[in-house]
Amino acid sequence: xxxxxxxxxxxxxxxxxxxxxxxxxxxxxxxxxxxxxxxxxxxxxxxxxxxxxxxxxxxxxxxxxxxxxxxxxxxxxxxxxxxxxxxxxxxxxxxxxxxxxxxxxxxxxxxxxxxxxxxxxxxxxxxxxxxxxxxxxxxxxxxxxxxxxxxxxxxxxxxx
Amino acid sequence: xxxxxxxxxxxxxxxxxxxxxxxxxxxxxxxxxxxxxxxxxxxxxxxxxxxxxxxxxxxxxxxxxxxxxxxxxxxxxxxxxxxxxxxxxxxxxxxxxxxxxxxxxxxxxxxxxxxxxxxxxxxxxxxxxxxxxxxxxxxxxxxxxxxxxxxxxxxxxxxx
Numbered sequence: 001x002x003x004x005x006x007x008x009x010x011x012x013x014x015x016x017x018x019x020x021x022x023x024x025x026x027x028x029x030x031x032x033x034x035x036x037x038x039x040x041x042x043x044x045x046x047x048x049x050x051x052x053x054x055x056x057x058x059x060x061x062x063x064x065x066x067x068x069x070x071x072x073x074x075x076x077x078x079x080x081x082x083x084x085x086x087x088x089x090x091x092x093x094x095x096x097x098x099x100x101x102x103x104x105x106x107x108x109x110x111x112x113x114x115x116x117x118x119x120x121x122x123x124x125x126x127x128x129x130x131x132x133x134x135x136x137x138x139x140x141x142x143x144x145x146x147x148x149x150x151x152x153x154x155x156x157x158x159x160x
Numbered sequence: 161x162x163x164x165x166x167x168x169x170x171x172x173x174x175x176x177x178x179x180x181x182x183x184x185x186x187x188x189x190x191x192x193x194x195x196x197x198x199x200x201x202x203x204x205x206x207x208x209x210x211x212x213x214x215x216x217x218x219x220x221x222x223x224x225x226x227x228x229x230x231x232x233x234x235x236x237x238x239x240x241x242x243x244x245x246x247x248x249x250x251x252x253x254x255x256x257x258x259x260x261x262x263x264x265x266x267x268x269x270x271x272x273x274x275x276x277x278x279x280x281x282x283x284x285x286x287x288x289x290x291x292x293x294x295x296x297x298x299x300x301x302x303x304x305x306x307x308x309x310x311x312x313x314x315x316x317x318x319x320x
Contacts, residue, residue, distance in 0.1 A: 098253040
């Protein structure tokens with residue numbers, strides 16, 4: 001967790017990886033996206049995807065889990081060294097979410113986020129707006145998902 | 161399920177409603193978004209949200225479930241009357257997802273989609289691109305989520 005002033009365009013956080021098992025894919029999809037190619041191997045084989053693949057909402061939500069874990073680790077590390085903990089607001093939304101390739105059962109996706117824009121909030125001068133591009137890349141190096149999110153980040157308090 | 165030619169800007173589909181129970185909120189968040197205000201009532205009470213609220217990915221994924229159910233019903237109705245079934249592609253992504261208000265435990269969200277743009281694909285003349293604005297509104301009439309998605313929809317085959 002950094003103050004706004006310590007965040008630079010181009011900074012990358014490697015969030016970690018997720019392997020999408022057939023069971024995980026079907027469990028998520030039965031609840032939230034019960035299209036045949038997400039819940040049934042045989043129906044998926046007959047679909048234009050050709051094999052069971054994850055709901056796009058599943059590949060997106062999986063990135064949130066890694067992001068939350070990453071933030072918690074960073075907060076714990078800051079606490080451990082007695083560093084001040086800047087406030088990072090929850091995401092207000094996303095733009096340009098793209099499902100670029102299917103995520104098939106057995107695929108492993110590496111997620112990372114890259115800072116693409118930083119600016120000071122017009123309406124809240126004590127706060128910065130940090131835009132990050134989140135991407136997921138499969139084991140063949142193909143980008144499967146990307147989206148841009150904007151988070152409010154506390155500015156470093158002025159030194160007395 | 162309609163052919164591209166039968167879809168008009170302004171068309172609205174009421175998808176249905178979802179009540180977000182505390183159990184549902186925590187089950188989703190423990191898996192995908194384990195931030196304190198999504199998994200623990202007491203921590204949520206101390207947060208800026210003031211009470212347990214759903215992960216934004218949960219409120220988004222819930223809309224997908226209603227959309228999938230809606231499409232299946234429309235497809236079954238078309239089959240029942242022997243009507244041709246136009247192909248609707250999977251969503252390629254979305255833009256401008258906004259979490260406008262928290263969704264608290266016990267809130268009921270009504271989801272609908274409205275067609276906001278239709279155009280013929282430049283690269284695939286047999287296909288139309290339909291942009292829809294999805295929105296979720298809580299029991300107090302407040303919009304809590306919105307996003308725009310684009311789907312490929314088959315054009316009506318030329319009559320001989």
